[in-house]
Amino acid sequence: MSYDAAVIGGGVIGLSCAYRLARNGKKVVVLERGTIREGASWASGGMIRPVTEFEGNRAFFDLCCESARMYPGFVKEVERDSGIAVEYDATGSILVASNKDEEFQLLEKYQFAKSNGIAARILSEGEARRKEPELNMPLRIALYMPSDNQVNNRLLLKALKAAAERNGAAIIEHCHVTSILSSGGRHELVAKQGSFACEHLIHCEGAWAAEHAGAAVKPIRGQMIRFSIKGIAIKHIISHHPIYLIPRKDATLVAGSTVEDVGFDARVTETAMQHLYEQAIALIPALAECTVVERWAGLRPLSATGIPYIGTIREHEHLAAGHYRNGILLAPITAKIIAEAVITGKQHPSFSPMHLEQVMA
Numbered sequence: 001m002s003y004d005a006a007v008i009g010g011g012v013i014g015l016s017c018a019y020r021l022a023r024n025g026k027k028v029v030v031l032e033r034g035t036i037r038e039g040a041s042w043a044s045g046g047m048i049r050p051v052t053e054f055e056g057n058r059a060f061f062d063l064c065c066e067s068a069r070m071y072p073g074f075v076k077e078v079e080r081d082s083g084i085a086v087e088y089d090a091t092g093s094i095l096v097a098s099n100k101d102e103e104f105q106l107l108e109k110y111q112f113a114k115s116n117g118i119a120a121r122i123l124s125e126g127e128a129r130r131k132e133p134e135l136n137m138p139l140r141i142a143l144y145m146p147s148d149n150q151v152n153n154r155l156l157l158k159a160l161k162a163a164a165e166r167n168g169a170a171i172i173e174h175c176h177v178t179s180i181l182s183s184g185g186r187h188e189l190v191a192k193q194g195s196f197a198c199e200h201l202i203h204c205e206g207a208w209a210a211e212h213a214g215a216a217v218k219p220i221r222g223q224m225i226r227f228s229i230k231g232i233a234i235k236h237i238i239s240h241h242p243i244y245l246i247p248r249k250d251a252t253l254v255a256g257s258t259v260e261d262v263g264f265d266a267r268v269t270e271t272a273m274q275h276l277y278e279q280a281i282a283l284i285p286a287l288a289e290c291t292v293v294e295r296w297a298g299l300r301p302l303s304a305t306g307i308p309y310i311g312t313i314r315e316h317e318h319l320a321a322g323h324y325r326n327g328i329l330l331a332p333i334t335a336k337i338i339a340e341a342v343i344t345g346k347q348h349p350s351f352s353p354m355h356l357e358q359v360m361a
């Protein structure tokens with residue numbers, strides 16, 4: 001079989017790119033060595049928080065904001081094409097500070113949000129408790145970010161797969177690409193199932209992007225636990241750096257996460273689980289009465305520059321990897337940039353040849 005585009009990797013980035021290309025009439029195949037549950041995207045928290053995650057790179061922040069603005073339209077399209085609701089929700093965040101340093105950092109974030117026209121409000125301890133009565137930790141101030149959103153990342157993956165398939169894309173799971181033969185601007189991807197010829201090759205292998213694309217991307221483990229919180233009302237995402245609590249619509253709450261440089265080891269550890277559990281209870285004591293219903297870990301793809309590379313790397317060969325802590329947030333803009341690169345050959349101005357050199361180093 002020959003395709004206009006073949007995508008390696010069935011995480012949120014690969015599926016979003018495939019969906020966007022299929023919507024544009026391209027004949028697309030996604031090759032995923034496990035299932036769509038395999039990678040970081042399934043393990044994720046699904047938060048869409050450009051300011052909260054901001055770490056200093058202005059161009060990257062602008063890209064995150066653009067993607068966050070695209071989210072409502074992206075979700076509407078994916079839900080319509082798949083028939084699956086993805087629980088995109090304006091949850092809002094409450095970030096808390098319990099000491100002077102944390103207070104200073106929150107005030108800086110507040111100023112940054114305001115200077116960028118993003119809604120933010122400083123709350124006293126009493127105001128924070130009125131918004132979130134179960135929050136019961138001594139705090140100096142809190143920062144309320146009403147425009148922080150979340151999406152149920154697992155439903156989003158299912159919906160993207162269904163939406164891409166309904167637009168004609170083939171999603172082949174349990175299909176490990178073991179080698180790639182490229183010549184004259186065409187590619188042949190080899191897997192146990194056979195070989196797949198394509199005009200455009202799109203690397204979306206997440207933390208595994210070094211193997212075939214040659215990108216300097218490495219895995220950073222994040223561990224998570226889920227509580228069943230029936231009968232306890234928690235309305236907002238609550239963060240006390242580096243811990244966050246995300247209330248879901250199914251009466252569960254996800255608590256995360258660790259940041260560990262331990263190679264391709266996606267196991268959970270008792271030490272991290274205990275730490276997350278204790279930190280979650282320090283924020284919301286009522287969680288001590290709740291049952292832990294799931295524990296898991298995922299590997300975030302971290303590039304050499306700390307930000308992703310999204311664009312063409314060789315003739316008819318494209319890379320969308322290194323999304324680190326923001327792959328769910330960046331899915332809509334990534335898919336748009338890759339679709340433009342495939343269809344028109346246009347490169348996004350955020351991704352210069354110098355950036356490419358650093359990411360491929």
Ligand SMILES: Cc1cc2nc3c(=O)[nH]c(=O)nc-3n(C[C@H](O)[C@H](O)[C@H](O)COP(=O)(O)OP(=O)(O)OC[C@H]3O[C@@H](n4cnc5c(N)ncnc54)[C@H](O)[C@@H]3O)c2cc1C
Pocket residue numbers: 008009010011012013014031032033034035036037038039040041042043044045046047048175176177178204205206207208211221222223224256257297298299300301320321322323324325326327328329330
């Ligand atoms: C604990 C945790 C919490 C997070 N929270 C958030 C959050 O709140 N908000 C946010 O925006 N982001 C968050 N992230 C980050 C986000 O999940 C990632 O940036 C994103 O999922 C990366 O998507 P991806 O498609 O590039 O990679 P992945 O989802 O890892 O997908 C890559 C896929 O490629 C496949 N693959 C690799 N090599 C091959 C091959 N040779 N052949 C076939 N298939 C192959 C893998 O099996 C895998 O399924 C979080 C991540 C973690 C781990």
